[in-house]
Amino acid sequence: MPKLKHMFQTRHHAELYARFRPQPPKELIDKIVTYLSEKLERPFNAALDVGCGSGQNTRLLAPFFLHVTGTDISSAQLEIAAKDCDSSNIKYQIGSAEKIELPSSSLQLVTACQCAHFFDLPKFFEEVDRVLVPNGVLAIYGCNLSAWKEGREKEITEVFKEFNIDRLENYRDEQLQLLDNWYQDIIMPYTENVRIFPINLVFSRPFGDIVGQVTSWSGVQRMFQEDPQKGDELIKDFRYKLANALELDAPTDDTIVTCKVIHVLLMGRKPSSF
Ligand SMILES: C[S@@+](CC[C@H](N)C(=O)[O-])C[C@H]1O[C@@H](n2cnc3c(N)ncnc32)[C@H](O)[C@@H]1O
Numbered sequence: 001m002p003k004l005k006h007m008f009q010t011r012h013h014a015e016l017y018a019r020f021r022p023q024p025p026k027e028l029i030d031k032i033v034t035y036l037s038e039k040l041e042r043p044f045n046a047a048l049d050v051g052c053g054s055g056q057n058t059r060l061l062a063p064f065f066l067h068v069t070g071t072d073i074s075s076a077q078l079e080i081a082a083k084d085c086d087s088s089n090i091k092y093q094i095g096s097a098e099k100i101e102l103p104s105s106s107l108q109l110v111t112a113c114q115c116a117h118f119f120d121l122p123k124f125f126e127e128v129d130r131v132l133v134p135n136g137v138l139a140i141y142g143c144n145l146s147a148w149k150e151g152r153e154k155e156i157t158e159v160f161k162e163f164n165i166d167r168l169e170n171y172r173d174e175q176l177q178l179l180d181n182w183y184q185d186i187i188m189p190y191t192e193n194v195r196i197f198p199i200n201l202v203f204s205r206p207f208g209d210i211v212g213q214v215t216s217w218s219g220v221q222r223m224f225q226e227d228p229q230k231g232d233e234l235i236k237d238f239r240y241k242l243a244n245a246l247e248l249d250a251p252t253d254d255t256i257v258t259c260k261v262i263h264v265l266l267m268g269r270k271p272s273s274f
Contacts, residue, residue, distance in 0.1 A: 007173075007218040008053065014076035016221075018054035018084065020213035024113060024141065025201040028265055029060045032139045035194070035267050036109060039135040044108045048131065050097045050124070051115030055081030055090075061111065062087035069102065071095030098123040100131050107131045109139065116140040116186065117178040125189040134272040140186065141265040142179045145213055147246060148202060148260040155245040163214065163238050171226075172219030182264045190268035199263040208253025211239055 008014060036044060044065045049058040052070030054077050061068045070092045072078050078092045085092070095101050097112065097119040110128050112119070128138050144164075147156050164172070165180070178185055182197055214220060215235055224231035243251050251257070 007221065008072075008074040008077055011076050011079075013216070013221050014054060014074065014080050016212070016216040017077070018056075018080045020209055020216050021054065021056050022201065022203075022205075022213075022259075022261060023056045023060060024143070024263060025199060025261075026060070028141060028199050028263055029064075031196060031199070031265060032109070032111070032137065032267065033064050035139075035269070036137050039269065039272070040108055040133075046107045047109040047111065048100065048102060048107050049111045049113065050095075050100070051112055051118065052081060052092065053077045053115070055084055055092070057111060057113035058090055058092075059085070059087065061109070062090050065089065065108070067091075069093065071097075071100070098127065100127040102131050104130050105133050108133060108136050110136070111139045111141070114142050114179075116183070117142065117175040118173065121186065129189060129270060132270045134270055136270045137267055138188070138190070138270070139265065139267045140183065140188075141263055142183060143201075143261045143263040144179065145210070146260045146262060147210060147242065148258040149246050152245055152247065156242070159238070159241045159245045162241070163234075164217075164219075167234055167237075168217075168219035168223070171222045172217075176219075183266055186266060188266055188268035190270055192271070193266065193268035195264070195266050197264040199265060201261040201263065203259055204256050205259040206253055207243075207248070207251045207255040207257050210242065210257065210259055211235060211253070214238060 046067040047061050047065045049070045052058045052072050055070055058068060058070035066089060068090045070081055073096050075094060081092050146160055246257055
């Protein structure tokens with residue numbers, strides 16, 4: 001299995017990811033802010049978004065904090081995040097989840113959106129515990145893409161399952177199993193914790209954007225790198241099967257369909273020092 005370090009590193013992959021990755025739902029961010037507010041007073045000072053990629057999640061945190069830092073191991077992702085940034089209280093910097101370059105007890109919130117499965121979790125948790133203030137919160141969340149049409153749920157689920165699990169079996173990172181299982185196997189480092197599932201984001205979207213999003217997945221990009229023809233065939237087959245499942249006759253990229261993104265949210269609170 002190729003190493004993760006080859007993924008999200010090229011400008012092409014980062015651009016594809018940024019173009020098609022939807023932001024997490026506002027409802028999910030509201031749940032984090034509500035949880036934080038139970039034991040910490042607003043305004044919150046500082047948050048860190050680890051594995052921030054092209055900044056879709058980082059930007060959503062900006063209204064609630066005086067300072068937000070986004071870190072990632074991919075400079076290609078960070079370049080796009082910085083280009084798309086319109087908040088003066090966000091800064092992006094290279095950094096890994098396992099070694100956080102911020103002072104101890106300096107953050108109210110640490111988030112890991114769609115990336116905790118890639119981390120060395122024991123090392124990440126140790127760092128999170130160092131940088132959080134007492135009553136600070138660690139929020140880990142992730143999602144899986146789907147589509148929706150009344151009465152076609154089974155067929156649609158089958159298309160995504162076959163694509164994601166069966167066809168990409170030798171190309172996708174093993175750690176993604178944690179997310180396939182909706183993070184049920186992640187043991188949060190704090191006894192005060194909560195798991196919220198599902199949080200659904202349902203919205204209208206061009207058919208071509210769903211195809212674009214699956215094309216940006218690491219496993220698919222890995223297949224394209226190794227064998228572009230195989231990658232093309234996989235995407236063509238996905239288009240055909242998804243169109244059938246949605247009962248669409250020859251959809252174009254612009255055909256509007258219903259997209260469903262299912263999220264899971266884990267939150268844990270660092271104990272207060274009293
Ligand atoms: C699927 S993307 C998610 C990006 C973003 N959080 C989002 O929600 O769209 C995963 C990101 O995690 C980053 N990543 C993977 N391992 C990492 C690590 N150990 N430390 C920091 N970032 C990491 C990758 O470079 C990539 O940008």
